[in-house]
Amino acid sequence: MPITTTIPDAVPVDTAQKRPPGPGPAIKVSGLVKTYGDVRAVDGVDFEVTAGTVLGLLGPNGAGKTTVVRVLTTLLKADAGEVVVDGIDAIGDPTRLREHIGLAGQYASVDESLTGLENLVMVGRLYGMKRKRAKERGKELLADFDLSDASDRMVKKYSGGMRRRLDLAAALVAKPPVLFLDEPTTGLDPRSRLDLWAMIEQLVADGTTVLLTTQYLDEADRLADDIAVIDHGKVIAQGTPAELKNQVGGERLEVTLDDPAQAPQAIEALRALCAEDPVAEGTTVTLAVTQRKGTIVQAVTRLNDAGVGVSDIGVRTPTMDDVFLSLTGRAVETEEPVEQEEAA
Amino acid sequence: MRRLVTDTLITAERNLIRLPRQPDLLSAFTIQPIMFVLLFVYVFGGAIATPGFDGSYTDFLIPGIIVQNIAFGGFVTAIGLVEDLNKGLIDRFRSLPMARAALLAGRTFADVFTNLVSMTILVITGLIIGFSFDAGPGDILIGVLLLLLFGYAFSWVFAFLGMLVSTPESANALGFMVVFPLTFISSAFVQPESMPDGLQWFAEVNPFTVIVDEMRELWLGVPGGSLWQSVVWALVITAVFAPLAVWRYRQSAERA
Numbered sequence: 001m002p003i004t005t006t007i008p009d010a011v012p013v014d015t016a017q018k019r020p021p022g023p024g025p026a027i028k029v030s031g032l033v034k035t036y037g038d039v040r041a042v043d044g045v046d047f048e049v050t051a052g053t054v055l056g057l058l059g060p061n062g063a064g065k066t067t068v069v070r071v072l073t074t075l076l077k078a079d080a081g082e083v084v085v086d087g088i089d090a091i092g093d094p095t096r097l098r099e100h101i102g103l104a105g106q107y108a109s110v111d112e113s114l115t116g117l118e119n120l121v122m123v124g125r126l127y128g129m130k131r132k133r134a135k136e137r138g139k140e141l142l143a144d145f146d147l148s149d150a151s152d153r154m155v156k157k158y159s160g161g162m163r164r165r166l167d168l169a170a171a172l173v174a175k176p177p178v179l180f181l182d183e184p185t186t187g188l189d190p191r192s193r194l195d196l197w198a199m200i201e202q203l204v205a206d207g208t209t210v211l212l213t214t215q216y217l218d219e220a221d222r223l224a225d226d227i228a229v230i231d232h233g234k235v236i237a238q239g240t241p242a243e244l245k246n247q248v249g250g251e252r253l254e255v256t257l258d259d260p261a262q263a264p265q266a267i268e269a270l271r272a273l274c275a276e277d278p279v280a281e282g283t284t285v286t287l288a289v290t291q292r293k294g295t296i297v298q299a300v301t302r303l304n305d306a307g308v309g310v311s312d313i314g315v316r317t318p319t320m321d322d323v324f325l326s327l328t329g330r331a332v333e334t335e336e337p338v339e340q341e342e343a344a
Numbered sequence: 345m346r347r348l349v350t351d352t353l354i355t356a357e358r359n360l361i362r363l364p365r366q367p368d369l370l371s372a373f374t375i376q377p378i379m380f381v382l383l384f385v386y387v388f389g390g391a392i393a394t395p396g397f398d399g400s401y402t403d404f405l406i407p408g409i410i411v412q413n414i415a416f417g418g419f420v421t422a423i424g425l426v427e428d429l430n431k432g433l434i435d436r437f438r439s440l441p442m443a444r445a446a447l448l449a450g451r452t453f454a455d456v457f458t459n460l461v462s463m464t465i466l467v468i469t470g471l472i473i474g475f476s477f478d479a480g481p482g483d484i485l486i487g488v489l490l491l492l493l494f495g496y497a498f499s500w501v502f503a504f505l506g507m508l509v510s511t512p513e514s515a516n517a518l519g520f521m522v523v524f525p526l527t528f529i530s531s532a533f534v535q536p537e538s539m540p541d542g543l544q545w546f547a548e549v550n551p552f553t554v555i556v557d558e559m560r561e562l563w564l565g566v567p568g569g570s571l572w573q574s575v576v577w578a579l580v581i582t583a584v585f586a587p588l589a590v591w592r593y594r595q596s597a598e599r600a
Contacts, residue, residue: 106432
């Protein structure tokens with residue numbers, strides 16, 4: 001079993017060691033419903049997360065992702081359905097479940113007027129640790145998250161990236177076997193995102209099961225073993241990132257023209273290379289490729305013979321953006337990462 | 345139950361650590377009250393008649409203004425709770441295996457300490473400008489305890505108010521709108537006999553008047569107070585507002 005450490009002086013925290021052994025679903029959700037008045041925010045959601053893997057919950061704003069996480073972390077009561085996390089009935093026994101999970105939220109939920117260490121000590125003590133043990137654990141985590149130098153500084157003075165790391169550290173104080181990350185990198189600069197991703201990957205390598213919600217498709221692509229796409233409170237697709245991409249379609253050839261006026265000639269020249277007609281949009285002509293080998297050479301030759309000027313050409317595999325667009329009929333709404341810091 | 349006590353103490357400790365680091369909040373219950381005492385004594389004092397107090401408005405005022413300050417001590421709770429809600433800290437606490445009531449109980453418990461601090465500051469200010477006790481140490485101590493009990497009751501009022509609103513600013517505005525008139529239409533600053541009929545009636549049944557009159561009896565030996573009525577008021581306010589606050593706290597979890 002990956003997580004073997006226990007919290008020595010915790011009040012009956014029967015965390016890691018009492019888990020049923022062997023890989024099984026660490027999270028099992030079936031028929032989950034949560035309504036707000038007439039709105040069915042979550043409308044019959046089912047999914048499982050295998051122990052030691054990452055499930056990415058993907059969906060546009062308001063799709064119900066956060067509501068699912070809030071129900072699974074006992075912050076909200078479900079109206080119907082079953083939720084079992086780490087072998088515990090989340091709806092029937094929320095108090096016990098709280099000893100087995102960690103939550104890092106969309107908003108860095110740490111106390112700004114406390115120092116990094118004070119925050120972790122407080123959380124540790126609220127998990128039932130003695131002050132001394134909580135302090136040791138806090139220092140350990142600060143070191144792990146590269147925050148030792150800032151341990152006695154007020155969180156107010158932390159950068160966005162440092163706050164998120166502290167938030168994640170706070171979720172890990174009791175070494176929970178199951179971790180919930182609700183949009184962990186929203187609003188972070190690229191460098192901090194990469195750092196945080198590496199830290200999450202390390203946790204998973206050590207055996208933690210993670211449920212992650214995100215609006216960033218590249219984040220889901222990189223971290224998630226499985227992805228569940230949620231829209232209008234329902235899971236509309238589920239699978240590995242590769243499976244979902246295949247579902248959308250194969251590779252495409254993308255040609256960027258020098259002059260958009262030449263699009264008709266380009267379409268004419270490329271028609272023989274594919275079953276469906278190429279599509280032109282602005283300076284870009286796209287066609288579904290049946291066979292990758294030699295396609296680019298043939299395309300360039302044909303375009304050259306037809307006298308079409310090309311500024312760029314390449315074979316493109318579908319991205320999670322394509323998956324998302326084809327499943328939900330709209331692009332994922334993301335703001336650009338803010339808080340740009342030196343990405344040296 | 346042991347968990348509730350431990351977690352309440354942990355939360356209270358958190359709030360007390362935070363306090364000195366928030367200068368604006370700190371000044372609200374240290375410098376501001378001193379300012380009010382000086383303004384009342386030196387600006388209005390000469391114009392307000394207080395028969396039965398040897399012509400000393402300072403003696404009349406100090407118990408009243410301390411009661412007013414203690415009532416406002418719960419502000420720290422209201423503002424803190426709104427901030428915690430807005431910043432997602434409440435979600436963190438709720439996801440922890442801690443006693444649910446501890447978050448509120450810890451807040452209000454921390455107020456007892458801040459109230460003790462602001463009470464001390466006011467008494468010292470009063471002594472400097474001429475206030476003097478006319479009571480034995482026993483009665484003075486009972487007065488302190490009564491003040492703390494009353495302050496604790498109002499912390500629950502503010503805990504409830506804090507969870508009715510969505511920003512610290514509106515918590516401030518609402519608190520002032522509700523509590524300020526209550527404290528002024530009482531015997532805290534002037535004698536109710538000087539007010540018009542309607543106000544006078546209100547001032548006489550106002551719990552603030554009951555507490556202030558009892559404080560004057562305990563600290564100055566001026567008859568007219570009732571200890572048991574004061575205690576009952578404090579208990580009734582707590583019994584009404586603590587469950588309301590807990591109810592709002594539960595409800596606020598059901599936000600999307």
